[in-house]
Amino acid sequence: MDIKDSVLDSNQQRKFDQEPHGFSIIKNFLILIGNVLLGAFLAALFSLVVAVMWGYDFASLSDLLSGHDAEADPACLRWILGLNQAFTFLLPGMLTAFIVYKRDWIKDLFLNRSPSTQNWGLATVILFCALPLVQYTYFLNQQIPLPESWLAQEESTEAILKIVMTYTAGYQIIFNLFLIAVLPALGEEIVFRGIIQKNIQWASNSPHLAIWVAAFIFSFIHFQFAGFIPRFILGAILGYLFYFTQNLWVPIIAHFFNNASQVLLDFFFKEEMSSLDIESIDSVPWYAGLISLVLVIFLFGMLKKMNSKPDQIEAV
Numbered sequence: 001m002d003i004k005d006s007v008l009d010s011n012q013q014r015k016f017d018q019e020p021h022g023f024s025i026i027k028n029f030l031i032l033i034g035n036v037l038l039g040a041f042l043a044a045l046f047s048l049v050v051a052v053m054w055g056y057d058f059a060s061l062s063d064l065l066s067g068h069d070a071e072a073d074p075a076c077l078r079w080i081l082g083l084n085q086a087f088t089f090l091l092p093g094m095l096t097a098f099i100v101y102k103r104d105w106i107k108d109l110f111l112n113r114s115p116s117t118q119n120w121g122l123a124t125v126i127l128f129c130a131l132p133l134v135q136y137t138y139f140l141n142q143q144i145p146l147p148e149s150w151l152a153q154e155e156s157t158e159a160i161l162k163i164v165m166t167y168t169a170g171y172q173i174i175f176n177l178f179l180i181a182v183l184p185a186l187g188e189e190i191v192f193r194g195i196i197q198k199n200i201q202w203a204s205n206s207p208h209l210a211i212w213v214a215a216f217i218f219s220f221i222h223f224q225f226a227g228f229i230p231r232f233i234l235g236a237i238l239g240y241l242f243y244f245t246q247n248l249w250v251p252i253i254a255h256f257f258n259n260a261s262q263v264l265l266d267f268f269f270k271e272e273m274s275s276l277d278i279e280s281i282d283s284v285p286w287y288a289g290l291i292s293l294v295l296v297i298f299l300f301g302m303l304k305k306m307n308s309k310p311d312q313i314e315a316v
Contacts, residue, residue, distance in 0.1 A: 019202035035092035043087035067159025089187030123254040136289030181260035211239035
């Protein structure tokens with residue numbers, strides 16, 4: 001890669017901590033909320049159409065969407081899951097960016113540069129090294145008493161995913177990778193990192209505040225409180241990946257690998273995964289979580305140093 005070309009590209013790249021012209025966090029968030037609500041309504045409407053096409057009526061629809069229908073068709077739930085992901089996060093996020101940033105929406109989402117192999121490779125290593133920390137925080141989360149209604153919601157989500165990851169043909173894993181890895185990685189990173197995190201940073205001039213607040217919202221909005229803390233930590237890791245690389249493709253790729261690895265493990269090792277009790281954390285002691293935390297901090301230091309060098313600026 002030509003160093004001169006890198007410098008020219010960096011001159012075209014908007015300064016990461018400088019808000020765009022006419023920036024207003026209140027206006028931007030109102031637009032985002034409006035688009036998300038509109039998208040959620042359309043997702044519900046289209047999901048209803050899909051369910052009717054599969055022969056469900058209003059009486060049986062609640063069993064389908066709660067995961068209590070033992071005869072549910074995985075293909076029907078895949079369509080519903082895809083519609084919800086696309087209309088709740090991806091399309092509202094893109095529409096918000098287009099309305100707010102207009103012609104510069106790709107640039108202001110920091111999607112206009114391809115990520116370097118070093119950046120996205122190190123990002124996936126960071127997520128891998130964070131697994132013991134995340135697993136230990138899951139144990140901590142389990143010690144918090146939660147209302148039965150919250151736990152029921154968690155069980156419902158798990159039941160739906162179990163049905164979705166039921167396969168009658170090998171090619172169906174491609175659909176699940178798209179639904180569970182590609183769509184969430186694109187949609188959620190655009191909304192939570194590209195819009196929410198960046199807008200909070202521009203408004204507060206505090207990138208760390210922006211990262212942790214966006215991570216909190218990211219975890220809360222999933223409404224799966226039995227895994228709130230580990231998802232909060234993952235959200236912060238994705239936020240720092242964005243902050244240090246100044247490239248939204250890096251957390252998108254890391255998010256994709258995180259979700260895709262779970263889909264692939266379930267596909268290739270379904271029997272072993274089904275017999276694994278994830279609530280038993282005896283194999284992940286506190287010091288493993290501590291070592292994981294130290295490794296993650298060290299690797300983030302490497303990532304920060306690597307991206308502070310002129311020759312590590314990424315090309316278009």
